[in-house]
Amino acid sequence: MHVPDGFINAPVSAVTGVVAAAAVAVSLRGARRELGGTSHGLSSGGEKTAPLAGLVAAFIFAVQMLNFPVAAGTSGHLLGGALAAILVGPYTGVLCVSVVLLMQGILFADGGLTALGVNITDMAITTTVVAYLVFRGLVKVLPRTRRSVTAASFVAALLSVPAAALVFTAIYALGGTTDVPISKVLTAMVGVHILIGVGEAVITALTVGAVIAVRPDLVHGARGLTAPLKLRVGGELVDAPAATPAPAAARSGSTRKVWGIGIVTALLLAGFVSFYASASPDGLEKVAHDKGIDAKTTQHASSDSPLADYSVKDVGDARLAGGLAGVIGVGVTVVVGSGVFWAVRRRRAEPAAAERTPETV
Template sequence: MHVPDGFIDAPVSAVAGVVAAGAVAVGLRGARRELGGASPGGVAGGERTAPLAGLVAAFIFAVQMLNFPVAAGTSGHLLGGALAAILVGPYTGVLCIAVVLLMQGILFADGGLTALGVNITVMGVVTTVVAHLLFRGLTRVLPRTRRSTTAAAFVAALVSVPAAAVAFTAIYAVGGTTDVPIGKVLTAMVGVHVLIGIGEAAITALTVGAVIAVRPDLVHGARHLGTPLKLRVDGELVDAPAPAPAPAPAAARSTRRVWAVGLAAALVLAGLVSFYASADPDGLEKVAADQGIDRKAREHASADSPLADYGVGDITDARLSGGLAGVIGVGVTVVVGSGVFWAVRSRRTPEAPATRTTGSV
């Protein structure tokens, strides 16, 4: 659903850019709490979340290269907002998607540069917020189990994709550069993106379920699994007593193994599996072509980039060119993302000085 240049007029693109910048600013502030850097004590689990946030961005970049068929002549790919929100938190999730979209727009000519604000708003903010709110609501009413958490992730991801389609249609209704009946655009966008949402939900649920099975302490959305049970005593709910857990071994506390496995998986997906992705246009491209939205689309400013269209210039072998571009993309995204999140986490709020009180004797 990467919106290219020319779909949305300049004034609305500028407004969307301001909205996206504001969302990123809010995300930076909220991510400090999620990553454990908002205060000297941080948030429980935040010190383990920080190293994984850059990995989540790189993994989403890799999976977005894997277009899957959803209908005759149409494909879809992961948007990633739900996955990021559940794994590392909604604020950090917005930043993850923003980093991915920035890398794709600058290096790979995927998504217009003037439409970057639109893309961050639609693919980053809308999907992350909708998925987070729905996921949080479901986990509050469903049983507190790993299976229920995975099911909630599936539903949240499924709904987040058509929600993004509705958001794009609303933006197009205000600033579209072609005269196309909005009702037809909305019907076509929601229809195809409901199908894409099923794929998004499956990928999100599988990924979240796999991480929960191995290290539930690393999943932001699974922290409720460790919440103490409640007992009713004399008509009041109190925390059930729990035995003190034994100290976890260093290997269990470390994120190095998870980080290494996740990075290896991202490299394999982007470098090898992406060659077998569907070549059909994605949902937005198909709707744009069918409805005439793309009549005023402009060539990307980075169309001459050595990595444009996810290939390496001067390498004629398609498999090697695409695979190498994917590996470069994963590497750059994980480096940039990790740098951003480490910087966010390192900015701690100074402790308030203790006030000295005096008393008379």
């Protein structure tokens, strides 16, 4: 659903840029709490979220390269807002998807640079906010189990995609550069993106379920949701004794193992599996072509990038060129994303440490 340059006029693009910048600023503040714990300490799980956040951004980048067929001549791909919000929190999730969109726009000419505000508003903010609100509402009424978290992830991701289609339609109604009836745009966008939402839901639920199965404490949306283990004693069910926390070194090693598996998976998906992705246009591209929305599309400012269109320039073999581009994209995204989240957490940690340091005379 990457909006290219020329779909939306300059005034509305500028307004969405301001909205996106404000949302990113708010997310930076919120992410400090998610990544660095509370102001009274750093023990609320942020120390586990920080290393995972960069990986989530890289994983979303990799999976977005895997277009899957949804209808005749149309494909879809992960948007990632629901996945990011549930794994690392809504504020950090907005930043994760925004980092991915920035890397795609600058390096791969995917999504217009003048439309970056539109894309962040639509693909990062809308999907993350809608998905997390739906997710939190569901986990409050469902049983407190891991399966419930996975099921809630499925529904939240499913609804987030047509919500993004609705927001794009609203933005187009305000600033579209072509004269296409909004009713036609709305029907086409929502219709195809409901189908794409099914794919988004499956990917999100499978990923969240896989992480919960290994390290439920790393899933932001699962914290405090698992019901206590029950034991039958004398014919009555009683709470089992709380498990002794694993040593810090063991937890750190386990986190590194999850991170290592995740980054290897992302590299394989982007570097190898992406070659077999659907070549059909995605939902927005198909609707834009069929309805004439793309009549005034302009050339991307990064069209001469050596990685444009997810292919390394001057590499003759298409499979190798695409695979190398995917690997480079994962590497750059994880480095940039991890750097951003490390800086955010460090900024949160320093004032907290200062509060615990006695004043000296």
